[in-house]
Amino acid sequence: MSVIYILWLRQMKRYFRSRARIIGALGQPLLYLFALGFGFGAVFERAGEGNYLQFLVPGIIAMSILFTSMFNGLEIIWDRQFGFLKETLVAPVSRVQIMLGRTLGGATVAVFQGMIILAISFLIGFRLANPLAMPAALVFMFLIATLFTALGTAIASLLDDMQGFQLIMNFLVMPLFFLSGALFPLKDLPVAVSVIVRLNPLSYGVDGLRGALIGLFQLGIWANFAVLAASSLILVMIGAYLFSKIQV
Amino acid sequence: MSETEMTGEAIIEVTELTKKYGDLTAVDCVSFTVRRGEIFAFLGPNGAGKTTTIKMLTTLLAPTGGAIRLNGYDPVREQDAVRRSFGIVFQDPSLDNELTAYENMVFHAVLFRIPPQLRKERIKALLELVQLWERKDEQVKKFSGGMKRRLEIARGLLHLPQILFLDEPTLGLDPQTRHLLWEHIRELNKKEQITVFLTTHIMEEAERVAGTVAVIDHGKIIDQGSPGALAERTGTASLEEAFLALTGKAIREEEPESANIMLKRMFRGRW
Numbered sequence: 088m089s090v091i092y093i094l095w096l097r098q099m100k101r102y103f104r105s106r107a108r109i110i111g112a113l114g115q116p117l118l119y120l121f122a123l124g125f126g127f128g129a130v131f132e133r134a135g136e137g138n139y140l141q142f143l144v145p146g147i148i149a150m151s152i153l154f155t156s157m158f159n160g161l162e163i164i165w166d167r168q169f170g171f172l173k174e175t176l177v178a179p180v181s182r183v184q185i186m187l188g189r190t191l192g193g194a195t196v197a198v199f200q201g202m203i204i205l206a207i208s209f210l211i212g213f214r215l216a217n218p219l220a221m222p223a224a225l226v227f228m229f230l231i232a233t234l235f236t237a238l239g240t241a242i243a244s245l246l247d248d249m250q251g252f253q254l255i256m257n258f259l260v261m262p263l264f265f266l267s268g269a270l271f272p273l274k275d276l277p278v279a280v281s282v283i284v285r286l287n288p289l290s291y292g293v294d295g296l297r298g299a300l301i302g303l304f305q306l307g308i309w310a311n312f313a314v315l316a317a318s319s320l321i322l323v324m325i326g327a328y329l330f331s332k333i334q335v
Numbered sequence: 336m337s338e339t340e341m342t343g344e345a346i347i348e349v350t351e352l353t354k355k356y357g358d359l360t361a362v363d364c365v366s367f368t369v370r371r372g373e374i375f376a377f378l379g380p381n382g383a384g385k386t387t388t389i390k391m392l393t394t395l396l397a398p399t400g401g402a403i404r405l406n407g408y409d410p411v412r413e414q415d416a417v418r419r420s421f422g423i424v425f426q427d428p429s430l431d432n433e434l435t436a437y438e439n440m441v442f443h444a445v446l447f448r449i450p451p452q453l454r455k456e457r458i459k460a461l462l463e464l465v466q467l468w469e470r471k472d473e474q475v476k477k478f479s480g481g482m483k484r485r486l487e488i489a490r491g492l493l494h495l496p497q498i499l500f501l502d503e504p505t506l507g508l509d510p511q512t513r514h515l516l517w518e519h520i521r522e523l524n525k526k527e528q529i530t531v532f533l534t535t536h537i538m539e540e541a542e543r544v545a546g547t548v549a550v551i552d553h554g555k556i557i558d559q560g561s562p563g564a565l566a567e568r569t570g571t572a573s574l575e576e577a578f579l580a581l582t583g584k585a586i587r588e589e590e591p592e593s594a595n596i597m598l599k600r601m602f603r604g605r606w
Binding site for chain 2: 089090092093097100101104105169170171172173174175176177178179180334335
């Protein structure tokens with residue numbers, strides 16, 4: 088068993104043992120899915136854009152992955168306050184390995200949360216455009232998860248209390264979500280919004296996921312993949328660097 | 336315990352160790368030697384620099400100046416070798432409460448790359464030693480403070496360290512558990528020849544178990560020797576009185592941990 092694997096396994100065990108957390112983390116995405124999906128459905132359809140639920144589901148999956156990923160950062164702060172982080176930091180393994188193990192674990196948990204949303208969406212009438220594109224959807228889910236788990240790790244490495252992290256969640260996570268095209272189509276947007284959306288890496292995750300699930304790409308599959316992969320890589324490196332500088 | 340092996344070879348050698356946070360000197364030119372196989376108690380009031388010193392010895396903090404040799408290695412340049420040389424029980428519990436006792440042990444074993452077969456044997460032996468084998472599959476969050484502490488000691492010993500660091504190991508435990516814990520520690524020290532480096536507030540405990548004590552205050556070592564020698568030098572009857580004679584009777588306010596971290600941050604120029 089390698090070091091990265093045992094760190095990943097720890098996250099899995101913690102995840103599957105806390106049913107409250109799994110269900111709690113579903114609340115907000117499901118509220119958006121039901122309230123917006125059914126609330127705006129009629130208007131969206133009248134505007135000639137087709138079925139809003141179909142359009143919205145990939146956005147909500149991305150949302151739940153974004154939230155769960157970023158919350159992994161909170162776990163680092165938690166581990167730091169409650170001492171477990173020290174146990175890993177006095178072991179003869181590199182900090183980079185610890186960070187990679189945690190990031191992989193956190194990303195896997197986030198993908199699971201996204202899969203639960205997808206499963207619930209099927210129950211309320213969501214349909215895949217092409218089931219064969221499911222592996223591509225998984226790739227995009229995993230990239231979104233890695234990107235934002237690494238971002239959460241980077242931020243958590245700089246902070247040491249939960250309050251500070253809450254602040255970041257509100258001023259970073261919500262804007263990332265609302266300005267990602269998760270909820271609305273990208274065409275005919277005001278220039279400013281259009282520019283911001285294109286600077287937001289989550290937009291490429293949402294678009295990639297939407298392309299894979301319902302066959303609608305607005306930014307292009309390869310652009311999506313390239314931007315996501317590159318930003319994930321950069322953030323993993325930044326996250327690993329900042330994590331290795333943590334002092335306890 | 337007067338049968339101290341003052342002649343044994345040095346396993347920890349600290350020379351003029353210093354740690355500064357900006358203008359604040361937490362540890363000021365501290366020197367001491369711990370001999371192989373002894374129980375060494377590091378005493379001092381709150382905020383005297385005990386925990387900072389332990390952090391530097393255990394690779395968690397880089398010193399500002401001075402030198403450390405631990406089991407022949409340098410904690411700054413030979414981190415992994417140093418980390419394999421010691422086990423540690425931190426002041427605050429550092430177990431994963433969601434995992435079981437056994438899983439906590441396995442996690443540690445994997446981090447220290449102990450091969451699977453050996454891992455099983457050692458975990459069993461150690462959990463039996465601290466009387467937790469029957470409850471190995473329970474989540475740690477269901478354990479009492481004393482059980483957690485025992486589990487941490489077992490975990491700290493899993494990779495067969497030569498030195499065991501115990502930072503306030505009996506904090507918050509009832510007298511029965513404290514007594515049992517010291518019995519364990521003394522036995523380990525005798526049977527396995529493990530060197531024990533401990534900090535405590537409870538002077539009778541240090542007096543009872545430690546061969547050598549060092550008293551640190553305001554970041555400086557003010558006296559060291561056997562508990563008896565300290566009492567003799569200060570003309571007092573017990574280590575507690577000697578301690579008060581050396582450090583004074585004024586109450587110390589411990590600097591809150593978060594303020595400490597904030598200071599570190601500021602001086603690293605991050606915020």
